[in-house]
Amino acid sequence: MIGAKAPDGPNIVYRPIRPSDLQVLVQIHEELFPIRYEMEFFCSVVNGHGIVSWAAVDSSRPGSQSDELIGFVTARLVAARESEIGDIFRWNCLRKDETLVYILTLGVAKPYRNHGIATSLVREVIKYASSLPACRAVYLHVIVYNDPAISFYKKMLFKCVRRISNFYNIKGQHYGSYLFVHYVNGGRSPCSPLNLVAPVVAYLQSLFKSLATKLRKVDWIEEYPKWLKCKETNGLLIMENKRIITADNSVCQCV
Numbered sequence: 001m002i003g004a005k006a007p008d009g010p011n012i013v014y015r016p017i018r019p020s021d022l023q024v025l026v027q028i029h030e031e032l033f034p035i036r037y038e039m040e041f042f043c044s045v046v047n048g049h050g051i052v053s054w055a056a057v058d059s060s061r062p063g064s065q066s067d068e069l070i071g072f073v074t075a076r077l078v079a080a081r082e083s084e085i086g087d088i089f090r091w092n093c094l095r096k097d098e099t100l101v102y103i104l105t106l107g108v109a110k111p112y113r114n115h116g117i118a119t120s121l122v123r124e125v126i127k128y129a130s131s132l133p134a135c136r137a138v139y140l141h142v143i144v145y146n147d148p149a150i151s152f153y154k155k156m157l158f159k160c161v162r163r164i165s166n167f168y169n170i171k172g173q174h175y176g177s178y179l180f181v182h183y184v185n186g187g188r189s190p191c192s193p194l195n196l197v198a199p200v201v202a203y204l205q206s207l208f209k210s211l212a213t214k215l216r217k218v219d220w221i222e223e224y225p226k227w228l229k230c231k232e233t234n235g236l237l238i239m240e241n242k243r244i245i246t247a248d249n250s251v252c253q254c255v
Contacts, residue, residue, distance in 0.1 A: 010062040010070075012117055014124060017053040017072060019046045024069040032107040034170045049075050051104065054124045056117050071108040073121040077132075085139055085179065101129040103140035122156055129184045134189030136206050141177040143168055150178060158182045182225060 017025065026042050044051050056071030080086055080098040103125060108117045129135045142149045144163070154160070158180035167177035 009060070010048045010058040010112060010115060012070075012112075012120070013057050013059045014120065015055050015057065016048075017046055017055045017069070017074075021055060021069045021072075022046045025072060028069065028072065028107055028109060029105065029249060031109075033105070035168070037105075045074050052101075052122055052125075052128060056112075056121060058112070070112045071117045072102040073106045073118075073125055074102060075125050075138075076126075077135075078102050080136060081094045083108070083139075085137075085161070085181065088181070097134045099132060101125060101132075101135060101138045101250065103138060106140075116150065119156065126182060126184065133185065137181050137183045139179065139181045141167060141179055144178060153180045156182065196239055 009136050022042060024037075025045065029037055029042075043049070045053050051074055053072060053074045055069050057067050061065045061068065079096075080100050081096065083102070103122070106118060106121060108121075126138055129138045131160050138158075140153070140158075142153065143165070159182070160178050161181050162179045162232075164175055164179060165176045166174040168175040179180070195252050
């Protein structure tokens with residue numbers, strides 16, 4: 001159990017996760033997540049084997065606690081073409097070297113909630129992804145019933161791109177997940193065929209409106225002499241286009 005935060009308020013410092021964080025890292029994961037992770041995962045995190053990570057510590061805590069983990073985020077780099085969301089980028093003509101960053105776990109000890117620590121940790125991941133020229137997005141999964149996490153990622157400008165059924169298996173019970181994506185380095189949301197056609201349709205509509213306006217102007221010019229004749233005779237005229245124009249008191253009306 002993580003001890004209470006300093007009475008004068010925390011002084012949060014961010015650093016990489018180290019081997020000395022192993023015990024506390026395992027402890028916080030067990031407290032926060034319904035999913036149990038293998039020890040191999042934790043060893044990879046603290047040793048940086050295929051996983052990048054950031055730790056949050058409260059330097060205002062007394063003694064050795066000042067460097068004890070109170071929050072963390074873990075992530076890994078994956079090839080875009082081989083990722084589960086590679087199809088999302090199919091309209092972007094991905095190059096073979098393009099990558100994505102997948103957030104594995106994110107957690108903050110309960111006494112330190114609502115201090116912006118999770119936000120800062122995710123920003124570290126986004127900054128890291130943005131520093132990689134070939135990286136196009138940061139993505140993650142959220143279990144469907146975790147409303148606070150869903151709201152959090154939306155505030156962080158992640159886009160929910162799909163729902164996946166039966167993604168999690170927790171104690172024999174299956175739960176769906178939402179897949180959230182935050183685009184970086186020019187990455188963009190998927191472009192469907194409808195999105196491709198829409199600009200063309202808009203252009204054609206604009207063109208037709210322009211032509212219609214010009215035709216109306218020509219029609220008005222052709223009708224103008226006949227309107228004068230109507231005004232002068234102060235009577236009823238049947239025009240060639242079968243519209244009836246009447247003029248009374250020097251006013252013409254089209255019926």
